[in-house]
Amino acid sequence: MGKATGFLEYERINPKKRAPEERIKDWQELKLPQDPEVLKTQGARCMNCGVPFCHGGVLLNGMAAGCPLHNLIPEWNELVYKGQWKEAYQRLVRTNPFPEFTGRVCPAPCEGSCTEGHIMEPVTINSIEHDIIEKAFAEGWVAPTKAKPTGKKVAVVGSGPSGLSVACYLNAVGHEVTVYERNDRAGGLLMYGIPNMKLDKGVVERRLELMKSSGIKFVLNTEVGKDIPAQELVDKYDAVILCGGATKARGLDVEGKELKGIHFAVDFLKANTKSLLDSGLKDGSYISAKDKNVIIIGGGDTGTDCVGTSIRHGCKSVYQFEIMPEPPAERIEETNPWPEWPKKLKVDYGQEEAISLYGKDPRNYLINTKKIVGNENGEVKEVHTVEITWVKNASGRLVPQEVPGSEKVWKADLVLLAMGFLGPEDTIPNELKLNRDARSNIKADYEVFETNVEKVFAAGDMRRGQSLVVWAIQEGKLVAREVDKYLTGKSVIK
Structure with a gap:
């Protein structure tokens, strides 16, 4: 630890964001640069807790507790406090190949398991990570990686966070890596699934160019x-x-x-980002929310991204429907003890913007959609809902029960479905006759990643189901280690 009494002397200072009324006028990133002196004191708040749960990376009650990448968080916090930025960068990339992504879009399970957060506000781990990597790029410390060729050739299908991670690590040990991507740009959900205001696409392209300079090949539109x-x-x-x-x-x-x-949220977000990158939205090749009453069915980050995108289009109104109850304002220790991920109410950027523009939070909890009604042209005009409560059935399982007399009709010109994902598409698994698990994911044991087909491995959401970007990066690293062992008999990837 850099300063023994730092956690007692300094309060948490959250990174500043541009004001909602300003940022809704463009597609630029939300965060503002931080004062290095502020970052120094925030690093000093990291306490000598003995067992740093922040980099545990385990599942507790089905959710991540600590960093799945096992980042050496106390070490680079101390180095930032001491002003040793290059050393902090070197510590950071020992475990994380893409801190510029996680520093922007990771929900920070590390902070949820911070020991200091058990008694006061946690360390601002996520924002310190973001500023370490941005300083590294600014100073020219981030360079292409070269290695002695092994003569082995590897194909990676998909260029999202897990695909980029495995490509990065296998290339670093000398294998010839080719990444196949069906879209016109590489990056997967980093490119087309996350809006520009959360992750500027120039940041993604910056990393892709480094990977290309390192010798990794990308085959697009395939x-x-x-x-x-x-x-x-x-x-x-x-x-x-x-x-x-x-x-x-x-x-x-x-x-x-x-x-x-009625559209899937992923189609809405992808079309918007592609049009924004292709023409600044001038080509009109996107699903516009301008002057429309927008209903988003489903919460979570994707729902929030739909709120923020709809507002930037100039929607007339926007509401989110969530079938689950509103989370509590603070962690409930009896049912959600530390170091589990704190299940408490969070007002994210999209909700902040809606509150600023419309005067209220767009989220509506314990609500279920009964039917959608259209006009004479077959266009959506109303969403009919009913309030619900959760009760236990005869087998003790919680099920939704409608509240009598709670029916409501909502005006709607655009309905976006943000209810998550069911698993991977069937084309490749069916062709190769890959075994699937009960949730339809490709069956491959964690830390082994081999499928039932010789030479074929699986990782990321395709194997584990919908999850966090940080889990995808970690699975990419670990599958790279197993593939390296498969090809050479051993591996230095850890």
């Missing part, structure tokens, strides 16, 4: 299983790693689900 057979990769390469994500979106099975104006 969908494995359709444009080329998956078996062709198995025959051509020494190993194939499937990192295609869990991209099968969950639908809504109610009357009116086929009406015009």
Whole structure:
């Protein structure tokens, strides 16, 4: 620890963001630069807690507790406090190949398990990580990685966080890596699933250019299983790693689900980002929320991104429906003890913007959609809902029960479904006859990652189901280690 009494002397200072009324006018990132002196004192708050739960990276009650990448957080906090930024960067990238991504989009389970957070406010781990890597890029410390070639060729299917991670690590030990991506730009959900105001696409392109300079090849506009057979990769390469994500979106099975104006959130967000990058939205090739009453069914980060995007389009109104109860304002120790992820109410950037613009939080809890009604042209015009409570049935399982007399009709011109994902698409698993688990994910044990097909490995959301970016990066690292062992008999990847 840098300063023994730092956690007693300094209060937590959250990173500043641009004001909602300013940022909703553009697509630029939310965060403002931080004063290095502020970062120094925030690093000093990291206490000598003996057992740093912040980098535990375990699942407690089904949720991440601590950093899945096992980042050496106390070490680089101390180095930032001492002004040793280059050393802090070197510590950071020992465990995390892409801090510029996690520093922007990770919900920071490390902070949820911070020992200091058990008794006061946790250390600002996420923002310190962000500023370490940005200083490293500014100072020119981040450079392409070269290694002696092994002669082995590897194909990676999918260029999201797990695909980029495995490509980075396998390239670093000398294997020839080719990444296949069906979209016109690499990056997967980092490029098209997360809006620009959370993760500027210049940040993604900056990393991709480094990877290309390191020798990694990217084949774009090529969908494995359709444009080329998956078996062709198995025959051509020494190993194939499937990192295609869990991209099968969950639908809504109610009357009116086929009406015009109902879209999956992922399609809404992807089209917006592509149009923004292609033409600054001038080509009109996106689903516009301008002057529309928008209903978003589903909470979570994707729902929040839909709120922020709709507001920037100039929507008339925006509401979010969540079937679960509103989280408590603070952690309830009896049911959600530290160091579990704190299940408490969070007002994210999209909700902040809606409150600033409309005067109220757009979220509505314990509400279920009964049907969607359209006009004479087959376009959505109303969403009919009912309030629910959660009760235990005869087997003790919680089930929703409607509240009599709570029916409500909402005006709607655009309905966005942000209810999560059901698993990977079927094309590649069906072609290669891959075994699937009970949730339809590709079956491959954690820390082994081998499928039932020789030479074929799987990692990230395609293997574990919808999860955090930080888990995808960690799985990419670990599958790279196993593939390296498969190809050479040993590995230095840890």
